Amino acid sequence: MQLTITELKPSAIPSDEDVMAAADELLESTSSWKKGKTYHKQVETYSRAKAPEDGAPWHCRVSVHKSEEATFDKLWSKLGKDKAINEKEFIPDIDKVTKVKEISATQNIWTLHYKFAPPISPRVFTVVQITRLNEVSPRRGTIVSIPVDLTEDPELVKLEERGVKGRYVSVERILELEDGSIEWRMATSSTPGGSIPTYFVERSMNGKIAEVREFCMIGRR
Numbered sequence: 001m002q003l004t005i006t007e008l009k010p011s012a013i014p015s016d017e018d019v020m021a022a023a024d025e026l027l028e029s030t031s032s033w034k035k036g037k038t039y040h041k042q043v044e045t046y047s048r049a050k051a052p053e054d055g056a057p058w059h060c061r062v063s064v065h066k067s068e069e070a071t072f073d074k075l076w077s078k079l080g081k082d083k084a085i086n087e088k089e090f091i092p093d094i095d096k097v098t099k100v101k102e103i104s105a106t107q108n109i110w111t112l113h114y115k116f117a118p119p120i121s122p123r124v125f126t127v128v129q130i131t132r133l134n135e136v137s138p139r140r141g142t143i144v145s146i147p148v149d150l151t152e153d154p155e156l157v158k159l160e161e162r163g164v165k166g167r168y169v170s171v172e173r174i175l176e177l178e179d180g181s182i183e184w185r186m187a188t189s190s191t192p193g194g195s196i197p198t199y200f201v202e203r204s205m206n207g208k209i210a211e212v213r214e215f216c217m218i219g220r221r
Contacts, residue, residue, distance in 0.1 A: 122163035
């Protein structure tokens with residue numbers, strides 16, 4: 001399968017194996033993407049131009065965290081378990097999240113409502129989040145978010161937040177390194193929907209994804 005911002009129907013969500021194979025392939029390719037700025041002396045950013053099969057360009061952030069800053073268990077508890085709820089606590093623009101459906105222990109559909117200052121209208125992103133945890137050393141955890149179109153199920157539509165529909169796809173991986181540090185790597189592609197110019201979104205994307213390092217500070221609060 002190909003990871004893109006194209007929405008999937010709930011009935012067409014692939015198996016964990018297919019999703020994770022695509023996720024691994026994407027993350028491995030990020031090392032060859034164009035290098036961007038480094039933020040906060042710690043977060044490196046990369047990007048890849050929109051390819052024919054993509055709906056939007058891709059962006060990547062990579063950071064390495066020592067154990068006193070973030071442990072594997074602490075990061076996985078925030079990224080691998082109820083990630084949408086935890087994001088709401090650290091991303092001010094998210095004002096509401098709802099679990100639409102629990103498909104399995106590793107697949108859950110969430111809808112996230114973003115509220116912005118006028119004149120930007122609220123945005124809604126509905127995704128299926130798929131997780132994989134490998135506890136064999138070196139441990140690694142992967143979280144994939146894929147946009148979902150709920151219209152085939154009227155009951156699920158009732159649970160979806162209201163606003164301009166945006167779409168994003170993302171792959172995140174936390175990986176234990178030999179020295180005990182944790183690498184956090186995330187690649188994402190998105191569109192906010194509506195009339196926001198693409199160039200405006202793209203020029204600020206690297207800075208936005210660099211800010212989510214706040215997850216790593218949870219253990220120190």
